Amino acid sequence: MNKSLTTFDILGLGFMTFAFFLGAGNIIFPPLAGFLAGEHLPSAMSGFLLTAVGLPLVTLLAAAMAGGGLPTMGRYLPPLVVTIMATAIFIIIGPAFAAPRTGLVAYEMGLKPFLAHPSQFTLTLYTLVFFGVVLLLSLNQGRLLDAVGKILTPILLLLLISLAVAVFMNPQGTQPPVSEVYQAQPFVKGFIEGYNTMDTFAALMFGMLILDVLRQKGVTEKRVQSRYLAIAALIAAAGLGFVYISLFILGGTSLGVVDSANNGGEIISAYVLSLFGTPGLWILAAIVTLACLTTAVGLVSACGDYFFRLTGKLGYRRWVVIMSVLCTLVANIGLNSLIALSVPVLVAFYPVAVALVLATYLQPLMRGPVMAYRVILAVALIFGLIDGLQAAGLDMSVFHWLPMFDIGMAWVIPTAVASIVGLTLSAPKRKAAEAQA
Template sequence: MKKTDIVLIGLMLFALFFGAGNLIFPPYLGMEAGSSFLPAITGFIITGVSLPFLAVLAIALSKDGITSIGSRVHPLFGLMFAVLIYLAIGPFFGIPRGASVAFEMGAAPFFDGESRLVLFVFTAFFFALVYVLSLNPSRLVDMIGQFLTPVLLLAIAALCVAAFFQFDHPAGDTAEKYAEAPFTAGFIEGYLTMDTIAALAFGIVVINSLRSKGITGQKEILRYTGIAGLIAAAGLAVVYGSIGWIGVHMPGAEQFNNGAAILTAASSALFGSFGKLLLGIIVALACLTTCIGLTSACAQFFEEKQPALSYKTYVGLFTVISFLIANLGLSTIISVSVPILVMLYPFAIVLIILSLLQPLIGQSRFMYAGAMILTAVYSLYDGAAAFGLNTGPLAQWIGWVPFFESGLGWVFPAAAGALAGKLIKPK
């Protein structure tokens, strides 16, 4: 396999990951973390970079992608978990959010005030493009790796380099949630990128790309997947740190209530009216490549599980659903998606870790089931709390575990459940 091929696959994977959340969350984290930026962005990079990289490797080690990983608990659980993951990162949340962010940051600044009609027209054009470019998944590597990603990286580099030379505002006060445990707060914030669960889908895209290049052996697939993953991870870590730094040192960043507004103001301050165009290019390319990748991955998955409908039909169906949800607006999409992600992420993380440790700890179904049962208790509690439900009575029973208040109460119970299941000796 040529070196240029693996580099292009790595660039494709970077572009697939780098979408809506990757742009809007690091600058706001930087502004809120202030002087605690370093530990906060480190936690963010672990969930936004390291865990997605491990997830891609876990998929490369499995025989049937995300379904086979979940089936180690039970075949029905494996199927249901895979369907939930694909719907969450696809037409229900991930794809509509990408289109909404592209509109808010790439198109809305050029119009006076918010217009439902402008949003409708923009998303109609956006999803028409997504539909056309998703019809041929075999061309994803060439289309994204060769053309779209280099333009995206150049635009981001122009913004970040200019910021490094012109922004010298000292770090502001640390917000309350980053004051006591900045690392943990950044770790939880990394959930919102959706990259760890998206990696469970993008892993298959990478593997299919390798197979199209003639790589079929399990060891070779794992090796080249790891190389492509490292290329994507390095790019993501540098970009996160850079745009997060803008949030720390941009004058007046504290007056904004989201990362999109911070980046919009930063690009205007650095480049004037051209800054809006530059940011529009960054956002449009980032969100477009991610939406194409997610649409293609979802269509491939559902065609495999239910081949009664063709790949083209699934692409059209998911494009229409995403278009309708995107027109609900970014705030609505985020408010509904956050609790769902809080519930899904712990399951995904535990399954990824157990899969990677399988050569050392084995593949006991009791071990997987024990980990999932106790993880469910805490992840469902965190999701209910994020929805605003009254969880006080339950907290009195389960709130004694470490990291509970930080939203990571599932960590030790998951380990305990896995250990207990491992010790069970089936007859």
């Protein structure tokens, strides 16, 4: 029997989705962008919001429309390609980068400011405790909605609202000057900075996770599942937009509180100390720890579920244990090193995720979706790799003639052209029939 969720359950589902997205990158990147953008803050913030809120929103809506996450959205691609894509995304968003980063940021902003002599030992001990808690919350998927959406997230939201109100009502500094990186193309720079949240990758994962939670709640009809998923996506997008705008304004009014900054964590810590004094740092520690913890739970749970489904071995619980252990190990390389390693990878593969979402929306208009999907995603991958290699420091000047190459977005126009061409392509009747079957 198909059940309906209560209003309280729907809000819990939305808050759970919001909490899964709201993590390390969401907190540390907007303040730094706001600080560096100066008078170009509105333009830079618009670009960032497009990537960090708009793309995850349309990805979840695409997942709702397709009736599932990455496997369903990629059904017109060869199964091996979908498996490789999914595995790469889950590794990036899971144990390789995003999940370990949650523990590192929680340590850097939630504990390190209170330590007289922070060391590698304290980092190791903290990550063991942090990912131990993540493991406990992730072991039983059926309790995710209750444990995350209904308990942790309301507390987190109240803390974030308190900070946001203080920033709006009592800004602590003045607007910084525009940095060189935001002089020429602030909108594009903000757009690319939004990659660092990894939320479009996360949306491809969370779509499946949310549908699993709905099934466990007794919601079995696909149309109803899609509606609830869309509502959850809108709630999450509204929450993320509120947080990002607040943090951008915080960074954009912080000159005098800080004279320079290497990361957003430094700006937030100094701003909170100026607003609330030492007790404010405890509030900040609570905000960051809850945000990172809830995101880590979502990432580890989704990764454990995916690799169990992929291999059919070990079981969900054992995969969750493996993911938690890997996250603990990777986190111990340090925050700066992890961010530096992740940037070229994100620049290279983010276009593929965007292309998949675009193809999902265009699919009803395609004459031959099998061929169209392959062309669109292949083009996005090729030109995304060019951007990624350039971001990694390799000399790619031979491609300087490509439009938008100099701003790290050489993939945009070729992917758009491939999408238009894809609408005109027709597949052989035999292959089209096989795809529909």
